[in-house]
Amino acid sequence: MEAALAPPRIAPVCSDGELIVLTGSGDRSAFEKLYKRYARSVFGLALRRLGDRGRAEEAVQETFASVWRSASTYRPERGPGAPWLYGVARNAIVDRSRARHEPPAEAPDEPSGDSGPDERAEQAWTSWRVHRALEALPEREREVVALAYWSDLSQSEIADKLGIPLGTVKTRTRSALTHLAKILEGELR
Amino acid sequence: MKRKLDELIDLEGLDDATRERLQGVHDQLVAAGPPPELPPALAAAPGANVVPLASRRRRALAGVAVAAAIAAACFGAGVLVGHSSSGEPKTVTVVAMQGEQSSLASVRVGQPDADGNWPIEFTVAGLPRQLQDHSFYILMLEKNGKPVFPCGTFRVRNGSTTVRFTVPYPITKSTQWVVTSMAPGVHYPGPIVMTTV
Numbered sequence: 001m002e003a004a005l006a007p008p009r010i011a012p013v014c015s016d017g018e019l020i021v022l023t024g025s026g027d028r029s030a031f032e033k034l035y036k037r038y039a040r041s042v043f044g045l046a047l048r049r050l051g052d053r054g055r056a057e058e059a060v061q062e063t064f065a066s067v068w069r070s071a072s073t074y075r076p077e078r079g080p081g082a083p084w085l086y087g088v089a090r091n092a093i094v095d096r097s098r099a100r101h102e103p104p105a106e107a108p109d110e111p112s113g114d115s116g117p118d119e120r121a122e123q124a125w126t127s128w129r130v131h132r133a134l135e136a137l138p139e140r141e142r143e144v145v146a147l148a149y150w151s152d153l154s155q156s157e158i159a160d161k162l163g164i165p166l167g168t169v170k171t172r173t174r175s176a177l178t179h180l181a182k183i184l185e186g187e188l189r
Numbered sequence: 190m191k192r193k194l195d196e197l198i199d200l201e202g203l204d205d206a207t208r209e210r211l212q213g214v215h216d217q218l219v220a221a222g223p224p225p226e227l228p229p230a231l232a233a234a235p236g237a238n239v240v241p242l243a244s245r246r247r248r249a250l251a252g253v254a255v256a257a258a259i260a261a262a263c264f265g266a267g268v269l270v271g272h273s274s275s276g277e278p279k280t281v282t283v284v285a286m287q288g289e290q291s292s293l294a295s296v297r298v299g300q301p302d303a304d305g306n307w308p309i310e311f312t313v314a315g316l317p318r319q320l321q322d323h324s325f326y327i328l329m330l331e332k333n334g335k336p337v338f339p340c341g342t343f344r345v346r347n348g349s350t351t352v353r354f355t356v357p358y359p360i361t362k363s364t365q366w367v368v369t370s371m372a373p374g375v376h377y378p379g380p381i382v383m384t385t386v
Binding site for chain 1: 192196197198199210211213214215217218219220221222223224225227228230231233234235280282283285287291293294295297312313314315349386
């Protein structure tokens, strides 16, 4: 008799909200998973806001210390985990920027072409979501996205660099984008 | 990144809805920019050495025997350094702590001054208010699994508080922090109620 094929085993993935709840009960491994998922997003947000790697590092440490302490105050029924974490990170970063008592930047005489506060906030939130979603991609898809979007390499050069056919690079990129779409649409639980 | 989506993937055969979906992701990737590389200092979450509270507590309780004179001297030192102030030094490390009744805390350690005094900021949540008069908590450093060096004393009224001390002991990544609970009649430094995680 032919043995029935077992379905592939997929490790259950905790949502951000579930990990925060577990962290709030003192679950260290849940805290570390959150850290792994969000450290880069927090660091990116802090770098963007503080403009200094050293201070951004401090902000990351303070953010996660704050997450550790205050996770038990998170209420899943009030909303998903990612915005809650974003709020904690933003507060830690703002505290860090206030802590230095830096003199305000001189007001420019001419209107700046830089984006305004609303636009900057939206950009920060977009980066946060996208960087968080990238962390959930399989390594080989993340790699091809990084090369396709943030290197100067063409798809053919990426194929050469990775030693895979051009068609595979394109398929992998499409697969990564599809995964990202799924994560970004269903994310932030 | 000026490349268009159709330069990165083949769009042939995709329906309009899928194209639109992938274009949306493409636009967000472009807007987000590259994620930063994490510096080595951030490779691990704060407080990476997990030690179960129960075993540490048993070990500590079994071995704690600090002479009263030394304890009093250390305690005095702790109070003295606990009141010195510092500016906003660069954070050297952040340590996570946990304890009984789901209490969670963090210790932020700043750079030491030229004399070797380390500024620390301790924030705790969920620690029960002590009911007896003249009770207090002590933040301490461990040596050989025992709470030996006091950093400062504090009280908690509504479960959470933030206190700042300076401590004269060298702080390293492997420094283990504990909080003990003192009350009248309790042998110094009291039982451990929180440990480093």
